[in-house]
Amino acid sequence: QVQLVESGGGLVQPGLSLTLSCTVSGGTFSTYAMGWFRQGVGKEREDTAIISFSGGATRYSDFAKGRFTISRDNTKNTVYLQMNELKPEDTALYYCAAGSDYIFRALPPAHQYMNYWGKGTLVTVSS
Numbered sequence: 001q002v003q004l005v006e007s008g009g010g011l012v013q014p015g016l017s018l019t020l021s022c023t024v025s026g027g028t029f030s031t032y033a034m035g036w037f038r039q040g041v042g043k044e045r046e047d048t049a050i051i052s053f054s055g056g057a058t059r060y061s062d063f064a065k066g067r068f069t070i071s072r073d074n075t076k077n078t079v080y081l082q083m084n085e086l087k088p089e090d091t092a093l094y095y096c097a098a099g100s101d102y103i104f105r106a107l108p109p110a111h112q113y114m115n116y117w118g119k120g121t122l123v124t125v126s127s
Helices: none
Strands: 003-007 010-012 018-025 033-039 046-051 058-060 068-073 078-083 092-099 121-125
Touching (some): 018 121, 033 078, 046 078, 078 092
Antiparallel strands (some): 003 018, 018 078, 033 092, 068 078
């Protein structure tokens, strides 16, 4: 049984940074493409960033480009999302999910192709 557990969310002031982590157990992490997705109150779930199983390929949504960085450590079964210059509109529940590298070839959004999901970690950006 594959389990994903996110951590690192919290309350942060606008302009500051936060790093999310997601640790995977029960599966072969190094074979999964991973992604971060978010859902704000009253909004649909949206892709944030995805990374291939090797870490050699990444893709970001427009709002994340230049501010967010996705990375992974296959020795720790963990994927990260470094978020800089946070804005109030980044407030959302952030989920990590595991899938296959097919998400890089398929039509977006990637979240429709992910196989395993965590329960999410809440990020609130407010002064």
